[in-house]
Amino acid sequence: MSRATQNALVRDDRTAYETVTGTAVGLSGAAFAVGLTALLDVVAIDYSVAGLELSVAFGAVLLALGVSVVGFGMASRLGYVDAAPQPSAGIVAAVAFTGIWFAVGAVVSGAAGLGTGGRLGVGTVLGGIAFATTALPREDVGSTAPAGALAGLCGLSLVSGVVGPGWEQVLVGYNATLFGDTVVPVLVLFASLVTGWSAAKAYGGFGARGRNVGAYVLIYLVVCSILAVLVGLVAFVTVKGLPGLFNGFGVGGAGLVRWPFLTNGAGLLADIAGVFPALVGTVWLVIGAVLFAVPTGVGAAVFLSEYAEQGRFTGAVEVATNGLWSTPSIVFGLFGAAFLIPRFGNQKSLIAGMLTLGFMLLPLVLITSREAILAVPDEYRDASAALGVSKWQTIRSVVLPAAIPGITTGVILGVGRIAGETAPILLTMGGGVLPGKSAAPDVLGSFQLSASPPFVSNPALLEATSALPYQLYALITAGLSGNIQNPQEYAWGLALTLLLVVLAFYAVGIATRYYFRKKLHQ
Amino acid sequence: MSQTDAEAVTTTANRTDGEAVSTTAGETVEETRPEWTSYEAGGETKLAVENLDVHYGDDHALTDVSMDIPEQSVTALIGPSGCGKSTFLRCLNRMNDRIRAANVDGTVELDGEDVYQDGVDLVELRKRVGMVFQSPNPFPKSIRENVSYGPRKHGDIDTGLLARLTGRAEPGREEALVERSLERAALWEEVRDRLDDNALGLSGGQQQRLCIARCLAVDPEVILMDEPASALDPIATSKIEDLIEDLAQDYTVVVVTHSMQQAARVSDQTAVFLTGGELVEYDDTEKIFENPESQRVEDYISGKFG
Amino acid sequence: MSLTTPRTDWRAGIERRLTRTREFVDDTDPEALAVVLASMGSLVAAFFGFLLASAWTAVPLGAFLIATGYGWVRHQALVARAVSFAMTTVTLVTLGLIVVFIFVESIPAFRYETTSVFGVSVPGLGMFAQTRWDAVSEPVRYSLLPMIHGTVMVTAIATLVAAPIGVAAALFIAEIASLRVRELVKPGIEVLAGIPSIVYGFIGFTVINPWASGAFALNGGSTYLFVGMVVGLMALPTVVSVAEDALTSVPDVMKNGSLALGATDWQSMISITLPAAFSGVSAAVLLGVGRAIGETMAATVMLAGIPRISDPLVNVFYGYETLTSLIARGYGSANGVHESALFVAGVVLFVTVLCLSIASQYIEARMRRRLGGAE
Numbered sequence A: 001m002s003r004a005t006q007n008a009l010v011r012d013d014r015t016a017y018e019t020v021t022g023t024a025v026g027l028s029g030a031a032f033a034v035g036l037t038a039l040l041d042v043v044a045i046d047y048s049v050a051g052l053e054l055s056v057a058f059g060a061v062l063l064a065l066g067v068s069v070v071g072f073g074m075a076s077r078l079g080y081v082d083a084a085p086q087p088s089a090g091i092v093a094a095v096a097f098t099g100i101w102f103a104v105g106a107v108v109s110g111a112a113g114l115g116t117g118g119r120l121g122v123g124t125v126l127g128g129i130a131f132a133t134t135a136l137p138r139e140d141v142g143s144t145a146p147a148g149a150l151a152g153l154c155g156l157s158l159v160s161g162v163v164g165p166g167w168e169q170v171l172v173g174y175n176a177t178l179f180g181d182t183v184v185p186v187l188v189l190f191a192s193l194v195t196g197w198s199a200a201k202a203y204g205g206f207g208a209r210g211r212n213v214g215a216y217v218l219i220y221l222v223v224c225s226i227l228a229v230l231v232g233l234v235a236f237v238t239v240k241g242l243p244g245l246f247n248g249f250g251v252g253g254a255g256l257v258r259w260p261f262l263t264n265g266a267g268l269l270a271d272i273a274g275v276f277p278a279l280v281g282t283v284w285l286v287i288g289a290v291l292f293a294v295p296t297g298v299g300a301a302v303f304l305s306e307y308a309e310q311g312r313f314t315g316a317v318e319v320a321t322n323g324l325w326s327t328p329s330i331v332f333g334l335f336g337a338a339f340l341i342p343r344f345g346n347q348k349s350l351i352a353g354m355l356t357l358g359f360m361l362l363p364l365v366l367i368t369s370r371e372a373i374l375a376v377p378d379e380y381r382d383a384s385a386a387l388g389v390s391k392w393q394t395i396r397s398v399v400l401p402a403a404i405p406g407i408t409t410g411v412i413l414g415v416g417r418i419a420g421e422t423a424p425i426l427l428t429m430g431g432g433v434l435p436g437k438s439a440a441p442d443v444l445g446s447f448q449l450s451a452s453p454p455f456v457s458n459p460a461l462l463e464a465t466s467a468l469p470y471q472l473y474a475l476i477t478a479g480l481s482g483n484i485q486n487p488q489e490y491a492w493g494l495a496l497t498l499l500l501v502v503l504a505f506y507a508v509g510i511a512t513r514y515y516f517r518k519k520l521h522q
Numbered sequence B: 001m002s003q004t005d006a007e008a009v010t011t012t013a014n015r016t017d018g019e020a021v022s023t024t025a026g027e028t029v030e031e032t033r034p035e036w037t038s039y040e041a042g043g044e045t046k047l048a049v050e051n052l053d054v055h056y057g058d059d060h061a062l063t064d065v066s067m068d069i070p071e072q073s074v075t076a077l078i079g080p081s082g083c084g085k086s087t088f089l090r091c092l093n094r095m096n097d098r099i100r101a102a103n104v105d106g107t108v109e110l111d112g113e114d115v116y117q118d119g120v121d122l123v124e125l126r127k128r129v130g131m132v133f134q135s136p137n138p139f140p141k142s143i144r145e146n147v148s149y150g151p152r153k154h155g156d157i158d159t160g161l162l163a164r165l166t167g168r169a170e171p172g173r174e175e176a177l178v179e180r181s182l183e184r185a186a187l188w189e190e191v192r193d194r195l196d197d198n199a200l201g202l203s204g205g206q207q208q209r210l211c212i213a214r215c216l217a218v219d220p221e222v223i224l225m226d227e228p229a230s231a232l233d234p235i236a237t238s239k240i241e242d243l244i245e246d247l248a249q250d251y252t253v254v255v256v257t258h259s260m261q262q263a264a265r266v267s268d269q270t271a272v273f274l275t276g277g278e279l280v281e282y283d284d285t286e287k288i289f290e291n292p293e294s295q296r297v298e299d300y301i302s303g304k305f306g
Numbered sequence C: 001m002s003l004t005t006p007r008t009d010w011r012a013g014i015e016r017r018l019t020r021t022r023e024f025v026d027d028t029d030p031e032a033l034a035v036v037l038a039s040m041g042s043l044v045a046a047f048f049g050f051l052l053a054s055a056w057t058a059v060p061l062g063a064f065l066i067a068t069g070y071g072w073v074r075h076q077a078l079v080a081r082a083v084s085f086a087m088t089t090v091t092l093v094t095l096g097l098i099v100v101f102i103f104v105e106s107i108p109a110f111r112y113e114t115t116s117v118f119g120v121s122v123p124g125l126g127m128f129a130q131t132r133w134d135a136v137s138e139p140v141r142y143s144l145l146p147m148i149h150g151t152v153m154v155t156a157i158a159t160l161v162a163a164p165i166g167v168a169a170a171l172f173i174a175e176i177a178s179l180r181v182r183e184l185v186k187p188g189i190e191v192l193a194g195i196p197s198i199v200y201g202f203i204g205f206t207v208i209n210p211w212a213s214g215a216f217a218l219n220g221g222s223t224y225l226f227v228g229m230v231v232g233l234m235a236l237p238t239v240v241s242v243a244e245d246a247l248t249s250v251p252d253v254m255k256n257g258s259l260a261l262g263a264t265d266w267q268s269m270i271s272i273t274l275p276a277a278f279s280g281v282s283a284a285v286l287l288g289v290g291r292a293i294g295e296t297m298a299a300t301v302m303l304a305g306i307p308r309i310s311d312p313l314v315n316v317f318y319g320y321e322t323l324t325s326l327i328a329r330g331y332g333s334a335n336g337v338h339e340s341a342l343f344v345a346g347v348v349l350f351v352t353v354l355c356l357s358i359a360s361q362y363i364e365a366r367m368r369r370r371l372g373g374a375e
């Protein structure tokens, strides 16, 4: 017995349709990418491609995309291809297109000189039409016609030169002007996004599968953009910072590396200005914060997960920890300024910065350590307890060793985060804009004992000290100028050094995680 | 579109009522073959499995399994834990695709179409081959939404705002479908007054029957059940067993079970898997339990092994 | 957690605790007890000494170190427990100290900005009832409204960027990406969280601001639009990682159930996974908003630093000042009431973000309870 509704597992041959729609998706992607480069001023929109201005070429591509998207819908609607559209494109698409076309109507009629009433009127009419075209017809028409029309409209305005190089529109009241140079790429980005989505739906044959493909295309685009931004940022800072960082770099002398940027101060005596004091300041800052926060955080995590009974106290600690985690760094700075500075000689000091960052690091360490300890299976504890081993012995010889990988990773990543913090040390640690080499703190060599209270003192800890992020901020507020050769280059080199320090922590943290995970699986 | 759907649903309903008396396949087997591999159950073959091999990474979970599953009958899969029954079941609707380590070789034909060939629409396949999982897994939604989930996702039912605005929504159809499916799963009487309650508030047995109803609402051709009664008390179990027998009148049912009694009670033919993912014997249920060919199967059934 | 604990009877609780303490004291080696008491006592003394800025703080601190060191050798188990308890209280104490200190410092500004309504004088109302902030020329007024407006603008734009992109990326990592791709994307997003905000600010200051100034023919290049986008990028990793945790905590069987019914991956994500993880995802967005509100350096470096409300209100092409940048820019050169007014800005920030944090914890606790019932 076979039933009336039985469908074949493999759809009819749709290779041709898929090829065409797939090409349209690819073309939209290419338009998006080129549009992005135009927005970033890598290419100008009046650059000529094959005899055409870039903006006109953009227009032609958008027009073609718009027409083909409408065609895809029609081909399915008229039954030329085997698709599975649903009765309607759905409320989400309908609302989105209504909004878009409302905006189009308002903007275009505004540009044509209509008043507010006229704009609203035109916008409402266009929005209504868009709603009807999206919501009422079958999905294959509903999700292609408004999209294709939009791309077509953008394409037409670019091809005809209504919007193009030299176009400008003053935003009255906003004290700003829109130019073709930015508007054209933005139009291209937006329209290609819409056609890409629509063509992807057609590629999937509309229906559930089409929506799947359409959504995936957008999500992939988002993820690729994030990664592109990340790579772009790092690459940009690297390229700008390398000249400064390697200024005067050389392998010389007795086989030693000469790296003046990292080993010099910025004083008058230095031939090549360097960031040595700030680098040393950052190192001490991190050491101080770690010395305070890591034992405290790990100890608290042990107590919370091994000793404490779940109840009011642990609940309060958890709320407090999460609260501290999300407290803005500048508030930590204020706290450090109000609480620590009066207690350490009434001036900004290295130790105040250390403790402030320590307070910030504490919740990070506590949360990750607690997770790591909770992830240790209960069987370990039970097995140990069954052997008659005391609780503390169990924690020390079973739980903590098993949790060390997680704790280490968490601490390293947390340190990476605080090493780049500026706001808290801005208020608590200070330091000069361009400190000379002698300003580098010599913490180990400065301990002093005395016969009167406080018995132990360390002037190096009590002095205002510079750190990498703070020095960068100070340079920026000083207008990127100063008593050195090339302040711009110096600042970029400083930014790169800071970025590398922080990324090194992240790289080590992530590598540690992989290392321990590999070991676990062996 | 909506019209064809309406027809489809009515056809199903007619068939359910009209053909309820058709004979079950297993009873019409004429002879028992000495070689189990060439065993042919009566009726038309619904699923033909050929040389199926499954690896999870380096582990061999199924070894060269071939069997034909006849239409409108209950096929039981038994065997010791870890012998690959669930794996086999998951191959039939390609849920193994979800497991990254899984690697499937061989063919599974549904009505003569290979489900592992290129270009197979998984949505279509899973619409036709439904599955009920080992432990009940209702969605954290109302009972009604659980049942109508499948048809909604396939666009057969649409009660969304737009559909209501344009008059396409037919609330009556959803009601009818929900009622019919729940009735079929023997759950209607228990939940008719609380269709809008969260399904997670049901008991384990009720949840399992809800999952069966949810599967029936899609109107599949084959229903795969992985130990549907494993977590249930005897009363709920017997309800499910009655249900399985009843379903075999319209559907092709493949059921994994750990209970020999259950296999003997509900199934028409039984396949015995033993450790290593080997299909050791496949035959009429009576034959398997009374006079198996293989010594290993006899040992397993009498509890000496496995 | 605390939000879910049922009210227990106080009296019985205290009594139980007393008995338990008595038993504990009876059972423990007296010397160990003495050592632990000495160690904890000197720690408390050191804390108060520090609080009172006493020069003698080093003495109890030294005593604590000696007592603890001695106890570690002789009675490790007990000392470990006591010390770890003391460490646990540090988080509570820190939060308490933050509250006390920034509130105390903000009192003068609250006093100064007292305004009377209907004959009742309300301290601090003047900071929210008019819009003038001028610390130098008369009349000296400290309204926070311009900065609150700036913070709202920046946060709104940042949320528009971070929320949809963050949730989409979380869906990708949790549901779509293959193992290998995930191993690439996840660390990538972590690294994004690691780029110091001053580096973002530096790029904004040297690249984005000049570009924006030319591209829109602005007076100066500070815009809420681009500060908002940069801050959104910084809040993004928070949204992604918290939302991804929530999405992966949805039991796989639920999603399999949906797929087995013939739903597509996208349908299963939208109808099953996202609703089941809805609370976690909203908590993620809330935490992202919190990050955006508290983001300081990029805003400080990129904004103009003029306490003014943009005109019209939604003019994103000009950026003046946010609460965070006000503090970062003004602290140090300010004193007296002016400095105190900066602490008020800190209080506003702290309270807002703490509320967001508590709200997101509450939402997450509810989600855990609900999913717990589903398994």
Ligand SMILES: Nc1ncnc2c1ncn2[C@@H]1O[C@H](COP(=O)(O)OP(=O)(O)OP(=O)(O)O)[C@@H](O)[C@H]1O
Pocket: B056, B059, B061, B079, B080, B081, B082, B083, B084, B085, B086, B087, B088, B099, B101
């Ligand atoms: N996701 C998976 N990844 C790796 N190996 C798996 C996976 N699922 C199952 N296996 C392995 O495949 C073999 C067969 O497993 P399967 O779940 O099919 O057994 P089963 O017969 O259903 O057992 P049970 O009766 O206990 O449910 C087992 O050895 C198991 O370890």
Ligand SMILES: [Mg+2]
Pocket: B085, B086, B087, B134, B226
């Ligand atoms: Mg199984």
